Amino acid sequence: MIKDTISIKINKTQNSRIAEVDWDNLPFGKVFSDHMLVMDYKNGAWQEPEIMPFGNLSLHPATSAIHYGQSIFEGMKAYRNDNGEVMIFRPDMNEKRFAESCERMCMPVLPEGMFTELISRTVDVDRDWVPQKDGYSLYIRPFLFATDDFIGIKPSDNYKFVIFTCPVGAYYSQPVNVKIEEHYTRAAEGGVGRAKTAGNYAASLYPAKLAQAKGFHQLVWTDAKEHKYIEESGTMNIVFEIDGKLITPSEDSDTILRGVTKRSVVEIAKHWGIPVEERKVTVEEIVQAARDGKLTDAFGAGTAATIAPVAKIGFRDELFELPGLETRTTSNKIKKYLTDLKSGAIEDEFNWMLRF
């Protein structure tokens, strides 16, 4: 059931593009479904949202988000179960994080429940775009940006909230090679690392490019002050397995994005009685465990990939190869559990899926 409490103007397309989609070949984020939702914020209030045919936005050249970066986003997925129902994974978590990003970036917060309702009603209009195939889903991209047409640094008075969606296939097909980064940083304490704000991703491109030139797919970020503690990997949270325990950097520091996937992994593991440690994780202990052959697993956790196993970890001049994927019993089991939950194959015991 979805809520239907907000008045939304709905203008459906006369020219659906759905028949043109090559469902067997869906590059991530390049195919867009028929509609998008746009809602303006002006005069201190949210205006009536409109669901309209997907298309370009027209912007003033001084649009402040472009110059000064007041821009935040979310990423989540809708799935289809065997009964043809659409299911969204834990949208309340994304709603909460979106509100936190708004606060940090001085942007207006949506009234409680509005984010989730607008998302579900936008997805509902394009529900035929939610793929049923294994590993496939409808990626949902809500975002909010400042639209004052004014050159000056202050919180904008005007904003645009937009939701569009993309049918997507599986994200990473291969396990990833990561490099522990000891010079560049993603986020510093007191900064905006916990917010899903545009500039964080722009800042990560250059160090990621340098790592890619050395054959790595992603970086493992360390703390800005000492490069002694592990934070996350690329745009995913990171989890390690040593001595049968899952170990992951705690989210107390405001430098780590609070991922819904990582939170779910932790909750599932605890529910199954698997020991989980959320604490500061040093580079030293991970590297030492890898040297000793005790690092039995490492994986990224994020909406796009769900669980992305790490194949190799680079640290200075060393390169550690982790055990084969077939040996990674715990993360394989958690991944299967999440996949089954999202396809509706198992009971939703945590009540995580919004279904309609």
Ligand SMILES: *Cc1c(COP(=O)(O)O)cnc(C)c1O
């Ligand atoms: C989005 C994101 C994650 C993963 O969060 P999920 O809610 O699991 O998708 C992790 N780290 C960063 C930097 C992110 O932007």
